[in-house]
Amino acid sequence: MAVLLLVTGLTAACRVGDRDDCREGKLTPVTPGAVMPTPGSIDEALWVADERGSLRAIDGRSGRITATVVLGRAGDPPPAGHPFPPMLAAGGGRVYAYWPESGELAVVDAVAARVAGRMQVPGVRPYGGNLMFFAHGSLWIAQPGRLWRVRGTADALSTALPADFAPGSVTTSDHWLWLADGGTLIRINPDRPQDQQPSDLAKGVGQLASGIYATGVNSPEIRHLDPDDGHELGTVRLDDNEFALAIVGHGGQAWALGNCGNAMRLADRRRVRVSTVSQDLPAASAMGSLWVGDGVRSEVVRIDAATGAVLARLPVAAADADDPSFGLVAGRSTVWVLDGDFGGGVSRIDAAGGRVVRVLPGKPGSGALSAVVSLPPR
Numbered sequence: 001m002a003v004l005l006l007v008t009g010l011t012a013a014c015r016v017g018d019r020d021d022c023r024e025g026k027l028t029p030v031t032p033g034a035v036m037p038t039p040g041s042i043d044e045a046l047w048v049a050d051e052r053g054s055l056r057a058i059d060g061r062s063g064r065i066t067a068t069v070v071l072g073r074a075g076d077p078p079p080a081g082h083p084f085p086p087m088l089a090a091g092g093g094r095v096y097a098y099w100p101e102s103g104e105l106a107v108v109d110a111v112a113a114r115v116a117g118r119m120q121v122p123g124v125r126p127y128g129g130n131l132m133f134f135a136h137g138s139l140w141i142a143q144p145g146r147l148w149r150v151r152g153t154a155d156a157l158s159t160a161l162p163a164d165f166a167p168g169s170v171t172t173s174d175h176w177l178w179l180a181d182g183g184t185l186i187r188i189n190p191d192r193p194q195d196q197q198p199s200d201l202a203k204g205v206g207q208l209a210s211g212i213y214a215t216g217v218n219s220p221e222i223r224h225l226d227p228d229d230g231h232e233l234g235t236v237r238l239d240d241n242e243f244a245l246a247i248v249g250h251g252g253q254a255w256a257l258g259n260c261g262n263a264m265r266l267a268d269r270r271r272v273r274v275s276t277v278s279q280d281l282p283a284a285s286a287m288g289s290l291w292v293g294d295g296v297r298s299e300v301v302r303i304d305a306a307t308g309a310v311l312a313r314l315p316v317a318a319a320d321a322d323d324p325s326f327g328l329v330a331g332r333s334t335v336w337v338l339d340g341d342f343g344g345g346v347s348r349i350d351a352a353g354g355r356v357v358r359v360l361p362g363k364p365g366s367g368a369l370s371a372v373v374s375l376p377p378r
């Protein structure tokens with residue numbers, strides 16, 4: 001999936017006790033003596049891009065920069081008119097860097113750490129109108145009325161979507177792509193993208209997630225949809241009418257993040273109090289754990305996805321102590337912390353040592369980053 005991390009501050013950061021719709025409560029404590037699973041091997045790198053067109057690979061084990069790729073053509077200045085770094089996605093041993101403003105798409109061979117191809121894919125405004133993700137062996141860019149598929153390093157094929165359809169969320173299942181726009185859901189055959197099956201949902205969709213789960217808009221309700229035909233299998237409602245903001249993980253280890261500082265496992269409604277402050281909680285799934293960021297306390301909370309036990313609360317040294325916002329990016333065996341408020345810094349979570357280690361320095365205003373996990377250079 002594509003990751004463009006533009007964390008610009010804490011969302012709705014008011015104390016739970018001051019809100020009429022959030023119930024007060026204590027943080028779920030760390031389980032004493034908990035065993036923290038660690039990856040047996042790490043064969044990943046975090047690829048980080050900035051608005052100057054530089055793409056760096058940070059080794060998942062050592063935290064060292066092992067390669068730098070200049071995304072522009074040799075001798076060219078940094079892409080003009082790009083206020084943000086490129087959108088990134090990864091898959092099939094490649095990293096894709098896309099600037100919607102100019103339509104430039106660079107395909108990077110991750111193992112060789114070189115640009116393997118370039119092409120033009122016309123972008124749309126606003127920036128968020130371009131959804132980029134890798135699935136079923138191809139890169140996809142979904143836009144209002146248009147779906148692009150990229151195979152290889154030189155060709156982008158376009159397929160029409162309904163003219164009034166503007167994708168706001170995407171997920172995949174074993175056989176299909178799924179796009180949502182408000183109350184409309186479209187199932188797409190990845191082998192024949194023109195084979196599309198739209199359906200109307202009774203309620204709007206805020207986010208689609210693996211499973212397939214769909215959050216509402218300012219709603220505590222999460223719908224479970226059939227991964228083959230999209231019909232509703234059932235619903236889960238968050239306790240105390242807490243709004244569901246995001247879903248992380250899959251299967252029996254799918255968790256919902258709410259606006260009152262709670263994480264709830266959908267399979268059995270196991271709830272963990274991550275924070276006592278209402279905020280948008282960044283989260284990721286890796287190494288059998290749910291990792292949730294509490295920006296107000298400058299912590300990353302590690303939760304055992306199978307048992308629901310809180311394994312650790314790891315302090316984060318924020319780039320801006322006055323506004324310690326950050327985001328999380330994860331692969332299968334690595335988890336990374338990216339500074340918010342255009343801080344430009346990156347930290348690596350040392351799962352074995354139970355600490356957050358700074359690998360790229362950051363300071364407020366130094367620039368936004370986009371990041372994705374892929375194979376490391378060889």
